Amino acid sequence: MPDKPDQSQKPGAGTTAPDATGKEQPRRRQARGERRIQQLLEAAASVFCATGYSAASTNAIAREAGVSPGTLYQFFPNKEAIAIELGDRLVHELRDTYGEALAPVAPGTPLAEAVGAAVDRFVAFNTERPVFFTLMHGPDMPGGIAEAHDALHATLVGRVADLLVSLLPSDTDQARVTRTAHVCLSIYKAGLELVLGHQGAERQAYVQEIKDVLTRYLEPLVGDRLGDPAP
Amino acid sequence: MPDKPDQSQKPGAGTTAPDATGKEQPRRRQARGERRIQQLLEAAASVFCATGYSAASTNAIAREAGVSPGTLYQFFPNKEAIAIELGDRLVHELRDTYGEALAPVAPGTPLAEAVGAAVDRFVAFNTERPVFFTLMHGPDMPGGIAEAHDALHATLVGRVADLLVSLLPSDTDQARVTRTAHVCLSIYKAGLELVLGHQGAERQAYVQEIKDVLTRYLEPLVGDRLGDPAP
DNA sequence: CCAGAATGCGAGCGGTCGCTCGTGTTTGTC
DNA sequence: GACAAACACGAGCGACCGCTCGCATTCTGG
Numbered sequence: 371m372p373d374k375p376d377q378s379q380k381p382g383a384g385t386t387a388p389d390a391t392g393k394e395q396p397r398r399r400q401a402r403g404e405r406r407i408q409q410l411l412e413a414a415a416s417v418f419c420a421t422g423y424s425a426a427s428t429n430a431i432a433r434e435a436g437v438s439p440g441t442l443y444q445f446f447p448n449k450e451a452i453a454i455e456l457g458d459r460l461v462h463e464l465r466d467t468y469g470e471a472l473a474p475v476a477p478g479t480p481l482a483e484a485v486g487a488a489v490d491r492f493v494a495f496n497t498e499r500p501v502f503f504t505l506m507h508g509p510d511m512p513g514g515i516a517e518a519h520d521a522l523h524a525t526l527v528g529r530v531a532d533l534l535v536s537l538l539p540s541d542t543d544q545a546r547v548t549r550t551a552h553v554c555l556s557i558y559k560a561g562l563e564l565v566l567g568h569q570g571a572e573r574q575a576y577v578q579e580i581k582d583v584l585t586r587y588l589e590p591l592v593g594d595r596l597g598d599p600a601p
Numbered sequence: 602m603p604d605k606p607d608q609s610q611k612p613g614a615g616t617t618a619p620d621a622t623g624k625e626q627p628r629r630r631q632a633r634g635e636r637r638i639q640q641l642l643e644a645a646a647s648v649f650c651a652t653g654y655s656a657a658s659t660n661a662i663a664r665e666a667g668v669s670p671g672t673l674y675q676f677f678p679n680k681e682a683i684a685i686e687l688g689d690r691l692v693h694e695l696r697d698t699y700g701e702a703l704a705p706v707a708p709g710t711p712l713a714e715a716v717g718a719a720v721d722r723f724v725a726f727n728t729e730r731p732v733f734f735t736l737m738h739g740p741d742m743p744g745g746i747a748e749a750h751d752a753l754h755a756t757l758v759g760r761v762a763d764l765l766v767s768l769l770p771s772d773t774d775q776a777r778v779t780r781t782a783h784v785c786l787s788i789y790k791a792g793l794e795l796v797l798g799h800q801g802a803e804r805q806a807y808v809q810e811i812k813d814v815l816t817r818y819l820e821p822l823v824g825d826r827l828g829d830p831a832p
Numbered sequence: 833c834c835a836g837a838a839t840g841c842g843a844g845c846g847g848t849c850g851c852t853c854g855t856g857t858t859t860g861t862c
Numbered sequence: 863g864a865c866a867a868a869c870a871c872g873a874g875c876g877a878c879c880g881c882t883c884g885c886a887t888t889c890t891g892g
């Protein structure tokens with residue numbers, strides 16, 4: 371490894387002047403710069419998808435964006451920052467698109483329907499943005515990314531857990547809830563891999579399988595209608 | 602990349618004499634050599650586990666084995682061959698340990714029991730040999746390994762599918778069976794990740810979760826006792 | 833016992849990769 | 863139009879990595 375400046379700052383790669391406050395306000399950007407950043411992130415997404423994070427070279431990303439390596443480093447302090455920024459934007463898209471995803475379901479909804487809706491949204495998001503899966507799934511990430519990783523994962527587990535506490539019998543203990551949430555998420559992720567590996571009708575069939583697996587897993591725990599926990 | 606000699610031969614790295622038949626019989630090994638190979642494979646397992654395949658350096662493997670880089674290349678033609686040989690040995694151990702794993706189950710066995718036994722064996726094998734999971738799961742493998750990968754995966758899917766045809770109603774179509782087998786295997790793998798990420802009682806709890814997920818997934822398809830397909 | 837094969841060593845070759853730097857071009861501001 | 867800041871370039875630096883090569887040492891068969 372050449373150098374580890376471990377400066378994980380926002381895109382503002384070069385700073386105008388080392389501010390006396392110690393905090394460096396983000397460098398002034400022109401519209402052209404913002405466009406370049408977008409270009410570079412899209413190129414990065416494409417390259418990451420094709421080869422994975424660690425095998426992706428910054429030169430390849432620059433080339434894909436039709437830009438010189440030097441230009442890339444005008445906007446990102448290092449390779450890791452590219453992945454982090456890309457991840458951040460994806461997470462925001464996730465939130466924006468689905469708001470409080472896995473959102474509150476009306477009591478009385480059939481379990482299968484609630485699960486189906488959640489799976490469909492999750493699958494749609496991922497098929498439209500294959501990078502998301504690559505970044506979430508790749509075990510070849512340096513420290514900084516793994517953190518963001520785990521943070522997102524923890525958030526999702528928390529969200530699922532919140533949903534579950536309102537469904538499971540009230541005497542269910544905390545650890546049990548967390549465990550169930552982890553299992554649901556793992557099934558989600560494993561199923562997603564299967565789904566992304568197929569096309570057309572076959573893909574749809576696998577989506578249905580995920581729904582079945584989750585529904586049957588949860589049914590004995592929550593009853594077949596929400597708000598109506600099994601005895 | 603320096604060179605791609607793409608010679609994926611068995612450990613015999615250097616060959617005695619280019620045999621006129623075109624086939625090169627494996628180089629004569631002394632006991633010392635066999636011991637070194639074992640040492641190197643164990644070192645490789647440890648390094649792969651710690652850092653993943655692509656991040657593992659051959660020099661690090663040699664160092665871990667207490668040996669010079671040159672010595673390593675006396676026994677393996679390249680880095681890929683190390684992983685392949687390691688994988689081969691693991692697969693053989695898998696076969697030897699569990700014979701015709703996921704073996705025929707006596708008709709009348711409760712589904713939960715059959716699933717439980719299979720999961721327990723699979724989990725035991727993997728907890729004793731964490732490299733196996735690393736090699737199977739890592740998406741950062743060069744071509745040659747990915748092939749072996751897929752071959753093993755296909756074998757396992759085939760095995761599970763064979764088991765399923767004897768359980769599912771006889772009018773179930775082929776694609777349905779394969780799909781179900783893929784889903785079972787994915788659940789297995791996803792669950793394994795969860796299991797390996799925890800210790801002690803928590804780990805046991807996750808093992809139970811995998812069993813529950815699989816049992817509940819399969820129950821509606823095969824009935825709650827084997828040899829007694831649901832209508 | 834001795835020739836030759838097998839084993840062992842480690843500096844270093846050729847290559848890639850992340851990233852820098854000196855320099856030139858475009859853009860916004862007064 | 864002038865001036866500074868932002869943007870763009872691309873050769874190339876330093877670090878590392880997979881792998882080689884020449885040479886020393888140990889084993890083994892005859």
